[in-house]
Amino acid sequence: MSRKIIAGNWKMNLSTNQGIELIQQIEAVDTKHTIIAFPSFVSLSSIAKEAQKISVGAQNCGAFQNGAYTGEVSTQMIKDVKAEYVLVGHSERRVILKENNTDFKAKIQRCLEQNLKVIFCIGENLEQRQAGNEQSIVSEQLSQVLSSFNTSELSNITIAYEPVWAIGTGKNANNDQIESMHRFIKQFCKESFKTQFKVLYGGSCKPTNAQEIFSCKSVDGVLVGGASLKADAFISIIQAAG
Numbered sequence: 682m683s684r685k686i687i688a689g690n691w692k693m694n695l696s697t698n699q700g701i702e703l704i705q706q707i708e709a710v711d712t713k714h715t716i717i718a719f720p721s722f723v724s725l726s727s728i729a730k731e732a733q734k735i736s737v738g739a740q741n742c743g744a745f746q747n748g749a750y751t752g753e754v755s756t757q758m759i760k761d762v763k764a765e766y767v768l769v770g771h772s773e774r775r776v777i778l779k780e781n782n783t784d785f786k787a788k789i790q791r792c793l794e795q796n797l798k799v800i801f802c803i804g805e806n807l808e809q810r811q812a813g814n815e816q817s818i819v820s821e822q823l824s825q826v827l828s829s830f831n832t833s834e835l836s837n838i839t840i841a842y843e844p845v846w847a848i849g850t851g852k853n854a855n856n857d858q859i860e861s862m863h864r865f866i867k868q869f870c871k872e873s874f875k876t877q878f879k880v881l882y883g884g885s886c887k888p889t890n891a892q893e894i895f896s897c898k899s900v901d902g903v904l905v906g907g908a909s910l911k912a913d914a915f916i917s918i919i920q921a922a923g
């Protein structure tokens with residue numbers, strides 16, 4: 682099997698000590714795949730110091746370079762602690778924190794200025810899927826955020842397709858849904874931005890379905906939430922990638 686990206690989004694979970702312990706257990710696994718951990722900002726520096734083979738990223742970043750933005754964390758600060766990636770556009774940031782495509786565009790710009798790699802999350806909600814609008818929703822998310830970047834900038838971005846109805850619900854998209862959406866995203870990006878993106882799947886990926894998800898030809902990796910918090914579950918997912 683080709684080299685996959687297996688990313689764990691810890692969300693607002695795990696203390697720094699718990700994160701370090703988890704990293705130590707994952708580091709012990711022999712794998713050719715790219716593993717990325719996304720801890721909280723508070724743990725980011727310690728986790729980045731601990732991780733040797735695993736890459737580390739931030740779950741969010743500020744949309745401004747620096748200055749009077751109380752509570753925000755700049756991409757320069759993220760780069761400073763040797764993190765390599767930033768998650769942008771997660772549905773929890775869209776829905777709960779009310780961020781929009783204009784915010785994501787600014788955040789990606791800040792990431793690129795600091796040579797940070799971006800995992801840009803897109804995906805439709807249940808209502809949109811039931812109305813048959815999933816392709817128009819993701820193409821709008823892609824166009825509104827990515828169309829102003831040039832091909833060299835876009836080469837630092839990976840897409841994560843995360844249907845909102847599959848996140849944290851235990852109900853993953855099936856292989857037909859994943860395959861057809863990943864193909865659509867890749868084709869759309871090739872035509873619109875002349876770029877071949879890697880596309881990760883996210884949404885209730887767990888040890889019991891990981892192998893099936895990895896069997897989809899157009900899946901370049903997975904973004905894992907809940908199942909990334911426990912070493913045994915996350916390690917089974919890594920092993921399912923072959």
Ligand code: PGA
Nearest residue numbers: 848849884885905906907
């Ligand atoms: P989940 O979350 O694996 O818990 O569904 C995925 C995500 O939010 O990235």
